[in-house]
Amino acid sequence: MAQFANVKQLFDITGRNYIVTGGAQGIGLAMVHALAQCGANVVALDMQAAPSTDYASLAKQLNVRLSYVQADVTDEQGLTAAFHRAFELLGGTVHGLVTCAGIALEKAFHATTWAECRKIQDVNVTGSYFSAQLVAEQMRKQGTREGASIVLVASITSHTVLPQHRMSAYSASKGAVRMLSQALAVELAADGIRVNSISPGFIDTEMTQEVRNANPAMVAIMNDTPPLKRIGTRDDLLGAAVYLLSDASAYTTAADIAITGGLHVQMALDNKLAQQP
Numbered sequence: 001m002a003q004f005a006n007v008k009q010l011f012d013i014t015g016r017n018y019i020v021t022g023g024a025q026g027i028g029l030a031m032v033h034a035l036a037q038c039g040a041n042v043v044a045l046d047m048q049a050a051p052s053t054d055y056a057s058l059a060k061q062l063n064v065r066l067s068y069v070q071a072d073v074t075d076e077q078g079l080t081a082a083f084h085r086a087f088e089l090l091g092g093t094v095h096g097l098v099t100c101a102g103i104a105l106e107k108a109f110h111a112t113t114w115a116e117c118r119k120i121q122d123v124n125v126t127g128s129y130f131s132a133q134l135v136a137e138q139m140r141k142q143g144t145r146e147g148a149s150i151v152l153v154a155s156i157t158s159h160t161v162l163p164q165h166r167m168s169a170y171s172a173s174k175g176a177v178r179m180l181s182q183a184l185a186v187e188l189a190a191d192g193i194r195v196n197s198i199s200p201g202f203i204d205t206e207m208t209q210e211v212r213n214a215n216p217a218m219v220a221i222m223n224d225t226p227p228l229k230r231i232g233t234r235d236d237l238l239g240a241a242v243y244l245l246s247d248a249s250a251y252t253t254a255a256d257i258a259i260t261g262g263l264h265v266q267m268a269l270d271n272k273l274a275q276q277p
């Protein structure tokens with residue numbers, strides 16, 4: 001008779017320590033809540049002065065350690081200092097990272113400026129790159145690699161072009177993030193560190209609210225184009241993050257989980273049909 005693992009235990013991240021970039025609002029804030037709910041300690045990093053949730057009372061309520069450190073992921077010295085502060089706040093051991101700090105731009109290719117394009121690559125690609133580097137370095141130093149897992153937030157735009165959207169600079173950055181995840185997965189495997197990505201589709205956050213405010217036609221696009229016929233919520237992403245951080249995904253590295261309501265496949269089909277004579 002085969003012996004099977006205790007599956008609930010595989011998902012258990014109680015007492016583990018995580019860092020979430022972009023943790024002041026949106027998807028990052030939801031990740032902080034989710035990990036804390038699961039009994040993990042979390043440090044959120046973000047460029048905003050303060051998070052949109054009172055972390056102190058949440059920490060008390062959930063009986064975990066939650067801290068907030070202000071940092072710009074594009075500032076080499078500031079980011080290095082912020083991560084070192086985060087490691088201290090976590091007692092010197094970090095089990096994982098989720099990179100949610102990111103910016104988007106919906107703008108025609110011909111009108112996009114050097115400054116706009118550089119800014120997007122700097123925040124989304126270089127910011128994720130060095131956040132991962134700082135965490136991997138700490139994981140190597142601290143002696144224990146138990147549960148060592150890095151989750152990079154890419155995007156559906158690393159899979160396909162979105163309907164009625166012109167996001168060339170953003171798509172280029174998210175394609176880079178998804179490939180970065182694969183490159184790191186292979187390079188860091190020898191250190192016992194797993195690296196995966198999550199590619200959200202349309203998710204209801206401040207980021208997409210701005211797009212919908214600027215162009216009301218986007219409301220219907222975001223709700224009707226996914227095969228599951230609704231915009232995603234931040235809650236739709238949380239299970240995948242907990243899975244990728246926990247031992248339930250111990251043999252999963254270099255994977256991307258696309259959480260799009262099916263839109264990344266639907267778009268690929270639509271684009272194929274559109275090309276037929």
Ligand SMILES: NC(=O)c1ccc[n+]([C@@H]2O[C@H](COP(=O)([O-])OP(=O)(O)OC[C@H]3O[C@@H](n4cnc5c(N)ncnc54)[C@H](O)[C@@H]3O)[C@@H](O)[C@H]2O)c1
Nearest residue numbers: 022025026027047072073101102155200202203205206207
């Ligand atoms: N919302 C969506 O539909 C969607 C879809 C696919 C991918 N994503 C990605 O998910 C991530 C989170 O998106 P969101 O919707 O929560 O966006 P959001 O704008 O609501 O939150 C992004 C957070 O990142 C922080 N941030 C931005 N630049 C930073 C910097 N230089 N340094 C530190 N922090 C910085 C912001 O202050 C903010 O708190 C982004 O990488 C985004 O590209 C979002």
